[in-house]
Amino acid sequence: MSHSNPVRHLLSLNDVTDEELYALVRRSHEYARGTLQPNGPLAGRVVGTYFRTTSTRTRTAFSVGALRLGAQLVAYGSGDLQENTGEAAIDTGRVLGMMLDGLVARTSAGADELRTMASWNSMSVVNAMTEDEHPTQAITDLSAMLTALGRLEGLRVLYVGEGNNTAAALALALPRYRGAELHLRTPAGYGLPQPALNRAAEYATAHQALVEENHHMDGLPDEVDVVYTTRWQTTGTTKDDPDWRQTFSPFRVDSVLMKRYPSAVFMHDLPAHRGEEVDADVLDGERSIAFQQAAHKLYGAMGVLEWCLAGLPQ
Structure with missing residues (x-):
């Protein structure tokens, strides 16, 4: 053509x-x-x-x-x-x-x-x-954050759940905004691929931003602007470990986690499974922008x- x-x-x-x-x-x-x-x-x-x-x-x-x-x-x-x-x-x-x-x-x-x-x-x-x-998801996510919160520089995001293609894209995008913070909490064995983490660290260094990954829910950041999760069973994939749900259970986003961050919005790339990665009262609550986020697609x-x-x- x-x-x-x-x-x-x-x-x-x-x-x-x-x-x-x-x-x-x-x-x-x-x-x-x-x-x-x-x-x-x-x-x-x-x-x-x-x-x-x-x-x-x-x-x-x-x-x-x-x-x-x-x-x-x-x-x-x-x-x-x-x-x-x-x-x-x-x-x-x-x-x-x-x-x-x-x-x-x-x-x-x-x-x-x-x-x-x-x-x-x-x-x-x-x-x-x-x-x-999932590069176009990250563009959607940043646009939704900008629309909801008015800025991307200095934005603090807590990502909880599997280090999947959505998380990788977010890690390759958010730290390119000066002073942004991305705190990744992923189950052991289900973290971000090392190449994506390495590249994200380079972007963070260049823009005075922060990207960190931990495989537990201890020592969470004091303040964040966004709590983000995705479905535990990423589209088109399966998990070899028959007990994987037990491994993931501490990483559920519930009202207790959201109460730690009273000014934070909740995001989810959808589809969601209420009662697994997120409780219904969070996904459908007044601080959730998950469906506005979907419109940004x-x-x-x-x-x-x-x-x-x-x-x-x-």
């Missing part, structure tokens, strides 16, 4: 500069506030969505976002493409790039498949979640699609 702008991909937050991340978050925030209205920047473009694992919010957000920005949409189910019969990802990407302007894809594996598809640079490829990172998707396909925002 011919493009008036260089092809951009969003495969990992490590691939974007600080300024690009800030611009993406600001764009999402502007859409959320209603201060920015789409004016058809993707008119004439065709976007494909390819979700090999389940998705409610991300798939809907990118589908609706593409339509609202003026693009047309082609949706592929998990069994629709010839990859399922053995076609190489590089061949799939080459052919799709001859017909599509962009592909939003979710896999149950790492990002290598998406990088292979993107290697032709003939269409933009967006990582809508892989095993190791659309705004984040619109910002990402503009950036990848139209060169916006600058």
Whole structure:
């Protein structure tokens, strides 16, 4: 496909500069506030969505976002493409790039498949979640935090639960804001991958921020602005340990934990399982912004699609 702008991909937050991340978050925030209205920047473009694992919010957000920005949409189910019969990802990407302007894809594996598809640079490829990172979730989360709390610099976040792809993305994004703090409390054996932690530490050093991970709930920070959790059974994964729920039980977000932080909001990337990672009175309570956060999925998707396909925002 011919493009008036260089092809951009969003495969990992490590691939974007600080300024690009800030611009993406600001764009999402502007859409959320209603201060920015789409004016058809993707008119004439065709976007494909390819979700090999389940998705409610991300798939809907990118589908609706593409339509609202003026693009047309082609949706592929998990069994629709010839990859399922053995076609190489590089061949799939080459052919799709001859017909599509962009592909939003979710896999149950790492990002290598998406990088292979993107290697032709003939269409933009967006990582809508892989095993190791959920980059568009972090853009959604930062936009929701900015909308709810008015700032990202100096923001203090307590993340409780599995060190999954959502946690990894948050760790690769939040410490790029000066003075921000990310306190990760993850069960032993279920922490963040070391490469993500190492990269997050580099961002923290560069921006006078803090990222720390502990595998217990002792010695929690005195004050935080956000308490964040995710489902214990990450989409598309299973756990080998039959007693894993017992390992996770101290990491439930309940009213006792929230009372430690009377001014903090609660966030969850959804779907949620009330009574497991979070109690119902927290998820459905007045300090929960989990469903406003879900609405930000659309705004984040619109910002990402503009950036990848139209060169916006600058």
